[in-house]
Amino acid sequence: MNPLLSVENLRISFPSRRGPVEVVRGVSFHLGRERLGIVGESGSGKSQTGRAILGLTPPSGRATADRLEFDGIDLRKASTAQWRQLRGARMSMVMQDPKYSLNPVMTIGKQLMEAVRIHGGKADARAKSLAMLEAVQIRDPERVMHAYPHELSGGMGQRAMIAMMLVTEPDLLIADEPTSALDVTVQIEVLRILDRLVSERGMGLIFISHDLELVSTFCDRVLVMYAGRVVEEIDAARLSEAEHPYTRGLLGCLPKIVGDQRPLPVLARDARWLE
Template identity: 80%
Template sequence: MTLLHVENLRVTFPTRQGPAEVVRGVSFTLGRERLGIVGESGSGKSQTGRAILGLTPPPGRATADRLEFDGIDLRAATPRQWRGLRGIRMSMVMQDPKFSLNPVMTIGRQLMEAARRTASRAEARDRAMAMLEAVQIRDPARVFGAYPHELSGGMGQRAMIAMMLIAEPDLLIADEPTSALDVTVQIEVLRILDRLVQDRGMGLVFISHDLRLVGSFCDRVLVMYAGRVVEELKAAELAQARHPYTQGLLNCLPRIEGGRRPLPVLTREEGWAL
């Protein structure tokens, strides 16, 4: 079943040199699966994720031939419709918990604020506590009463994920959700996301620069370069990537097994950006 249709998505920012198109005709569909979007900085992967939620920062503009979430045309959505979707049926987790949590509100209040949109006050409290447990926070009562600065990065990110998932969204866009975390914590956070996809049938768009991680975690991968999708492939077949950019990205990573010295570097061809 298809949850999200994106056809010919374009995001443009006005600059002094004229309009700069940072996403240039991206098309894909998403079912109840884990879709990875990988690319280097400036490839347009984050702007793609933001445009889906209608969060392209002004003066940027997003246009598409089709942008449809569960039968709703997002291009024509009214502010009222958006309020009914964002944070309830579709959510986003950002990279750094330090900047995306409210520093002067306890975690519990922030969670309840998110839960209150779909639940009564008493129910919101129970759901908040249950959600903190669901994201593997060992002492949910302490975290509930804590301020963001009292938590470690890993805890903060789990609290963020709890907040985004409290309304049980159908679609989650995760923009580098684990890049600020230590590797051992990273795996735990991925496990939480994985379970939500498996158990609740959530659709997940996982945006990352880490090809190795995306390859091992997602079902399908879109590789972006200069605002375009240059290759789409099954994560399991990443090693058989055909596009020279994907191959280059894979090859330039150092390996514990070692071998190549100097590391192969990526030589960019102008044709890729056309």
């Protein structure tokens, strides 16, 4: 079976006063209908990788790849019209912060129904939107439909955004830190929703996060990024056997509920990891 998404040698650079800076330096991976985690610290290029797949690299940046293929479509040569058909309908993205990603002057209902209408399904837009809000465990969907983003808590806003991204039933969802702004218990609920979509509908999921432990319990496979490169690819269940010193260092420096190691081991960065 062909993979849903193939990325080979993805490079993204941004201009600076001292010439172009490469923030993603040759990332390659394939995604099937599975949960793939991308883990790394801020500045490791994990978010830019996710954006480039959707063609959302900022105008000042330049993304190149030897191969960037989604379900047989070469994304590098996609026209604007093709992108319009893909984004939202077949591949979509959940951003980290609902505060900045929802339209502040439109009610949630209006935004949700807009997504449904644009991608077919004009007649039952309202019913579909309500059902989707219920599916993401919003208890009072009627109220949320009429609410503006600022009237919702972070967790509710994030669930509303996930509903918006999923209402078109995409084949690929890129979730960029979708639960970092949420409480742990809400976080688990949101992950269960995503989990069900992968296992029941065969959606492909790229889960970008800085939280190694969360990723290791949620995803099937993990890419660990450091300074724009994938330094290690490993089955999530075997993360504790990771070999790269960066992965091991990241795992080691997390405080644990059980066990009392002090001082906490800190990560000693090695210039060789950059190569």
